[in-house]
Amino acid sequence: MSGGKKKKGMSLTGKRAVVGLLFISPWIVGFLAFYVRSFIMTIQFALSEVTVNAGVGGYTLKFNGLENFIYEFTKHPRFPQTLVTSLQDILIDVPLIVFFSLFMALLLNKKFPGRTLVRAIFFIPVIMNADAIVSAIEMARSAMMGGVSATSAAIAESSGSGVNMDYYLALFKELALPDSLLDYVVGAIGRINDIISASGVQIVIFIAALQSIPSSLYEVAKIEGATGYETFWKVTFPMVLPHIITNIVYTVVDSFTSSQIVEMAYDTAYKDQMWGLSSAMSFTTTVIVCLILGVVCGLIQKRTFYYN
């Protein structure tokens, strides 16, 4: 290394630590510049009353302690409820998305003609998610004559498909299936489209993960006479486990940043002009989601196998 002479007194581990810091420094510099300040400012806003100086520009902060936090939990009409619903939504969606995408990735990892194209098809929802494209599609839809909205409303009203869902749900209840399980299944079926279109990135990450499993492991499994089922649970699954964590993190972040609670924080800031309260809201939810994520990932990380 270039600085070798200067650091002669350093131990090998110390030297490696320095090299490590060197490698990470570009990221840290950028992080300090762009993110840390915004984090500190959010906390600052959350702990004070923010008033925008009309006409002059800028804003004034008046420290008021934990008032915003107390307000959001005790006086705000919808915050606690929305928080619970959003968290519930995330908890329902995440396992479904992760397992669906793992399953899809396993299929797409097989060799068949046109494989790359099929993979691309599953990435399309991610591409179509761009704001500008969404609005363009929306416009194309609304451009198709004024009668459309009236018609679709009529369709929605009369759409009895002949199956009475409540009847079947009552039947399952008779069988003493717990309500929460039924709710979960019904919720999952209702969201199936959302789930598929939210798994584009996860599928791609899993494909990369599957491709990084050394083929020698499969060879050994084959020679030892393992069945496909055994190979999956003893080779594929453990090797993919770290990336299940990655995908859980990605999915949680993805569904969190588009959840109702974040929307509510946004509205509080830009519609109601309550900047302090909005910051307090987003701070609270961020901390809660981070805690959940920490627990889940900690649990999985413990069972993860690494080479060393």
Added chain:
Amino acid sequence: MADKAGYKKPKKVNYKKQKQLNRSKAGNGMLFFLMFICGIFMALPLVMIVNNALKPLDEIFQYPPRVFVKNPTMENFSDLFVLMNDSWVPFSRYILNTLIITVSGTVGHVIVASFAAYPLAKHNFPGKKIVFSLVVLSMMFSYNVTQIPNYMIVTWLGMNNTYLALILPAWQYGMGLYLMKQFMEQIPNSLLESARLDGASEFRTFWTMVMPNVKPAWLTLAIFQFQQMWAQTGNQFLRSEELKPLQYSLQQITAGGTARAGAAAAVSFIIAAIPIIFFLICQSNVIETMTTSGMKD
């Protein structure tokens, strides 16, 4: 003789049965059928966009809507260029802006994230855990909520109304770092150790051992970072017309309403096509690496 043959036969049958259990043709067929059905739903918006771009105006407004075009024409594209020739800034300028933002944002992010992920995965240094929790925390920060602080920071750094306002913050996205770190952790330590023993510097180890081994990871990262950068409208930071990206021009055209539906369809097609092409190029290079070949532990 006959007995011996009798003993051998059941063994063979068993073996064959086992093989069939693993990969039955019917099972494969079912799986592909399932995939096919999911795939149709995924592909539909794209099919719509492609067809809309080729539809003459009367077909775009047709109700009930038809997916496939009846009389394909290139009218929409020529409309687009006529429309754009009248505009303040030539259309190619929007394309150039998007390309600059996307390419530098993607390349920079992949490099910075990989550099940062390497020590997080393979080195020990004080504060490593704190750095890592900061990474996760930074991902949680919803863009919508931090808009104001972000704007103030960018202004404070004097980057308002430059490409840098979009490019530099993108280099520090937490997700890429996280992804790279997870993949690098799986590289056997002994592989890196052998490189060091052979006298390779840390940088060289990183460049010649680590990066090739996590090629699927950084190609994947490039795919979705590219998409993220490509989707930037730059509305809040870029004010000069000649700096604005393609997505912004699509929004402007869409806002033009019914009269520009054809041109909007054409731009949508261009905007959707490029990331897909990029995806195809990257994805076809995601092939198995050789992490552990030659490892004996």
